[in-house]
Amino acid sequence: MAVEITQVLLNAQSVDASARKYAEESLNQFQDQNLPSFFLALSGELANNDKPVDSRKLAGLILKNTLDAKEQHRKNDLIQRWLSLDLFVKAQVKGCLLQTLSSPVSDARSTASQVIAKVAGIELPHKQWPELIGTLLSNIQQQQSHVKQATLETLGYLCEEVSPDFVDQDQVNNILTAVVQGMNASEVNNDVRLSATRALYNALGFAQANFSNDMERDYLMRVVCEATLSPELKIRQAAFECLVAISSSYYDKLGSYIQDIFSITAKAVKEDEEPVALQAIEFWSSICDEEIDILDEYGSDFSADSDTPCFYFIRQALPALVPMLLDTLLKQEEDQDLDEGAWNIAMAGGTCLGLVARTVGDDIVPLVMPFIEENISKPDWRQREAATYAFGSILEGPSPEKLTPTINVALNFMLTALINDPNNHVKDTTAWTVGRIFEFMHGPTVEIPVRTILTVLLQCMKDVPNVAEKACGALYFLARGCEVVGSASPLSPLFADIIQALLNVTHREDAGESRLRTAAYETLNEVVRCATDETTPIVLQLVPVIMVELHRTLEAQKLTSDEREKQNELQGLLCGCLQVIIQKLGSAEPTKYTFMQYTDQMMDLFLRVFACRNATVHEEAMLAIGALAYAAGHNFLKYMQGFYPYLEMGLQNFEEYQVCAITVGVVGDLCRALDDKILPFCDGIMTHLLKDLSSNQLHRSVKPPIFSCFGDIALAIGENFEKYLIYAMPMLQSAAELSTLVAEADDEMIEYTNQLRNGILEAHSGILQGFKNSPKTQLLMPYASSILQFLDSLYNEKDMDDMVMKAAVGVLGDLADTLGANAGPLISQSVSSKDFLEECLASDEHLIKESAQWAKFAVSRAISG
């Protein structure tokens, strides 16, 4: 094989499909049969300067893919496989990789640098390959520019792969020194300077200590700022990227540089080429993100111990920043609204203006109004569009009081423009702005009668697709605002017209463009949600209409794959719409009865939808069925036989885990709808749920809901849960232990842990309550002490969120309530029944307090016997 490897690698890139397939198979075979030789052969190929560049590149790519994968469980497997490889083999592979960095072929060098970073990502956390960084640093001392360049690139990738925790500060200092040297203006080779600048971007995360040291920080910032002035476009762009990264990682260290940075960015926005100008604008957007976060978190009261104080950079820069951004708005591209992927300086500038408005609030209004007034009526469409976009951008942030007077004038103007302006781009932005007005200031602040607004929007929905789509969006937010207002909806008089107009849009030939059909259905959903008693009969009439549409999609035959994809999208939208209708009508007493007459046909359609293999559609149909089950109650039983196979299918869908998660939720709906009538299906359901829990392929986010689902099942079937106890309880117990052993977790991990705990607690609540008053209550006694231990350890960890706290104190009550005096001694020994309970009783959170009061009652009864 080793002799032929070059040819096989070349064949694997052949235009001839069968040769390609054969080559891929033999490579897989090789990997399976002799992994060490496989690694040696590929790394040898990559290092060999006599081999063709294409085989070398692919060799490197395959090596990279044998070291890393997207899915966490597969990634872990690959890491273990590399670590357990023969030391000698590994040393040889690594030797080849480092050797390749000196290759005259740049593609080979670049590929090798990525593979080295992957190996480092595995080995450095295990304290292996300690000499790597030293070797790389000594490479840089060499005079050959291409080696220097490749090594800097490698350092960049390495910083991306490896967590700063595994590199000590001396090495960090050396890496930064090497990188900064490479970036320096004195470096004459542009490739070296560019690689160094890009490497710094990744290395910034390692530079905590250096950024805290005034001298080192000054030096780093100077080098970055100098690089923004490089004659080479890519270097300037990379340097601005570094500034953007610094703005979010080291916001609090920017004070002494912010004025210089403003000058640099203002110049770039005004004069430089677009890729650089975009990064310069992004710097200010990023500063806005930081300040919005800080202000959100602390409100206006900063104390000395706030993590990050707000420096109000945006407020200080405001008088210069706003005119700079307003200028960009006039640089629109023709037809940018028709290109989904478009991103240009006008779009970036407007987006940044919106963020500035959110950061400073009222203060932006006087700075923007003159621009709007000056441009809004100009003959040049660019000026009218820029003025409208400026107005739409600043609607979120300033107080309603500040905006209301302007809004009423502006809205009048814009409703006219929506009908009369000759320019598509202007109408697009105008409709979007009208939508923003309703998004942020709905209700009584708008003086113009809703009927007038609706008439214009319905008219506008007949315009070209991109404008019609924005008009639907405006209606969406108008409807949403009406929902908040209350019982007498201003939409009611035109309700039937609105629905008809939206249905017409969905039938337009060009509804596939600009996301128009989706927007129309989403708006229809929102209109249905805000139907009142007065208008629900109209929603009822919509049911057969949507069902016919769905039926039609199921009848379509012989579709091309493109048509099928569109069909699936439509089915998803229709199922989504039915779901919203079910929720609306199934909960309203006057319509429920009539609505229920459709459920047979509706279930039939949903089951046929499942035959289409598309995750989004499954998800939508599943959600709709959950809503239907809850509305139908015991009557849903007759559908169970037909539905059950698809329920199983959903529970086994590991790859499309959202489908699995939603199906788990629907099991809960079924439990509440059917009560103990779900019992005949429970063996199957429990088997799948237990398998799901033990799978390491299934996305972890599905596991907490599965535990909650145990609780739903137990509550529904009561003591019949007995036979599942021996499976479910140990799983709950080990998950509980795991969830209390989370050390040094990041925010995401803490959130997940709390979800997991909540799921476990809901399971316990359901099981305990399910067994209440049953003669089999004693079966739970053996688990009482571990449940109490779990509660105690949660209390001791001190990192519960409110949701977990409420669930935990609830379980305490459930345990006392169900096990009563038998568990009295155990309960009185636990910390939970004393300190924790006291803490919950003193909580300001109403739901926690309520659960706690209940628990106190149950506990005192259990203890006093």
Next chain:
Amino acid sequence: MAPHELRRPFKRPAISDQQRRRDLALIRQTQQRSDSQNRARRLASSIFDLPSHSLPDACQADFPDIVDVGYAISLEQFPELEASSPTVRHLDFVQASKLKGSAARHWFARQLMLTEWMIDVPPNLDRDWYVFARPAGKRCFVVSSNGSTVSRLRNGSVLHHFPSSLPNGARTKEISAPSHVYCILDCIFHEPDQTYYVIDMVCWRGYSLYDCSAEFRFFWLNSKLSETGACNPPSTYHRYRFSVVPIYDCNPIGLHKAYTGGFVFVKDGLLFYNRHAHYQTGNTPLALVWKDELCSQYVLDTDSQGHVPAEQQVVLELQDDGKLITSDDPPIVFGCLEREIIQKSSLQAGNFLRLSVIDECVRIVDGKLELGDLKFVGKANRARAFADSYSKVFFQYTARHSPLQFQDLIASLDPNLDDNSESNDMEMID
């Protein structure tokens, strides 16, 4: 290392309706799970779970279905419907609150749990019972809903219509509760300090407490009432003060406290509640009243002029066949009125009659009271909604002859339970 993606969302709403549908479905599921949990914990139940009075179990099981199909009926349209017809029985509190006039009175008159009079001491008084002093005043239901509060007397007539700090008890911005939220309290209105003393909690924020033990109801009452500000002094949006009554475990200490303790209100006897009993409409032997001269000014019934008559008087309901019955379910027959008197005084079936007991005719057979001949005095006050109960007649009789005394109550307590009585005092007294 290619340049990094920096495109931000442009002219798109930040939300996607698909995500919104998912989120709303999750919220619905979470809410419904929590509802099921609460139901299991008997903390909550929908308004439909409120039982109407004395329905047999089978009938109650059918009840949700009737409601499901939108069975709502307004009695204003059907004034001929009597309170006893099945339709009216099926009304829940929210529907009933829309009733007007006599239909409303009929309905509400049957919602209170009525104590029996203590004729003898129930077993395990110390273990299973609470005792508390009964404030003197008018027994009533207080219902807060839709931004106002209404109190109704035992006969169903409205006592006060007023704003209060109870949930949804007044139209103010501060008390923000969803419109379906309502509360039902069992109270005694005490004239001297114009205060509603809450002696039981039937419904709180739409949560039914009917199926909860007295132990739990009292606990909940004491935890919840003060949270609302209902115990605060009167103000614009809170016309009457509400207050709780200290409740004691029925051990010697508790019993003494209730009996001899000084209270801010005028005492009218002692109430005994079995801690395990649910709130049951109509007469129940699981809630008892006892009085003697020391703890009540009104031990012996007065006549229509407010004087204690020389002979015991009772109020009984006249049947078609002339039989005179008590308000018990099933009723006890205490005698028969001659046709002649019925005709002469133009009495009709269903009338409440005041009659004098002739001591010489009274006999106690196997522990049961028989009144023998009764002397017709006249029709009872028109406001009367009920005849006397058997236990009341019996208690009044013994009160005149050989009353059940406080010493008898004390003597019935198990002295061994004294020790930890102090700690067993319900902690709700604060």
